Amino acid sequence: MTSPRPVPIARAPIQLGQFLKLAGVVEDGAEAKALLAEVGVGVNGEAEHRRGRKLDAGDLVAVGDETLEVTVE
Template identity: 45%
Template sequence: MTTGPRTIDVPVRLPIKLGQFVKLSGLAETGGMAREAIDAGEVTVNGTTLAHRGHRLAAGDVVQLAGAAPAMRVVDAAGL
């Protein structure tokens, strides 16, 4: 479900770590690719670059890969 012109809602079970979400949302094809993108500073959460793949995301957080559109919004699947 899209919530804006460039943001897609991704329902997940919370809590979820940044690395897991990057892979699950399709921003990266594999966990290794997710790790590389995060370590390289190519992933932002709510507009801030994060380099810690263990960062726990919250409902409403917006995750984006540099140069990739659309952004992905964390949605708590339990609330659906």
């Protein structure tokens, strides 16, 4: 297993859809919605389908083979 890629945010919490855009996984909210509906995303080991899910520092987001870690600058 590879180490999670840290994605720094200005402050927590951040919505999952915004985090996915910031991490470069999606380009906009519509793409985030489609990704969550079709592919699915894991947050801290559990399936998540809500763009509005609040993420805090230390949360792990799994998208495909990549794991992203929420970090605060």
